[in-house]
Amino acid sequence: AQTVTQSQPEMSVQEAETVTLSCTYDTSESDYYLFWYKQPPSRQMILVIRQEAYKQQNATENRFSVNFQKAAKSFSLKISDSQLGDAAMYFCAYRSTHNNDMRFGAGTRLTVKP
């Protein structure tokens, strides 16, 4: 079964600085999808960025980018120019092409210091 590991329960960053959140996963499949979700205090799950495993190019969405290392099964999220509104729980998620559920990591709580 696929598992997703986020080894950083908490991270903090100074406003306007850059922070990287780590995620590793375990799978025997070659084709799959990876996601980062943000969960602010409102608890709403918001998609931040996604990556298709067959694409070598790292996904980028404005200040958010990923470092996808398929061989290492690593999918880290980089947040540039951090803003106070970025403070939230961040969840890494894996979705196979063969089943219907998303596997989530335990999350990383990001604090942004003014």
Next chain:
Amino acid sequence: NAGVMQNPRHLVRRRGQEARLRCSPMKGHSHVYWYRQLPEEGLKFMVYLQKENIIDESGMPKERFSAEFPKEGPSILRIQQVVRGDSAAYFCASSPRESSYNEQFFGPGTRLTVL
């Protein structure tokens, strides 16, 4: 286009009572997923439904939990004879098609507290 709607947002039940959680998917979405989030943990998949069909319930506890997605109306997650361990946030997500690339759009969740 309204997002995924869940109600109630907060639900308090005493042990032994029944909890009914409702989810209305986004307009045009026919696929619904339920997840449970325990405190300080990530979301855990429970069940995947299409209209009038349960497609995958591999994450559902074997007893007391059931889900449906009728032809008309919202999807319902029912928990019978609730226990304290059922206290959690329950999230519903929807997508337009089964393709795993499709983003799942999440509702705001229902926080269930069992006294």
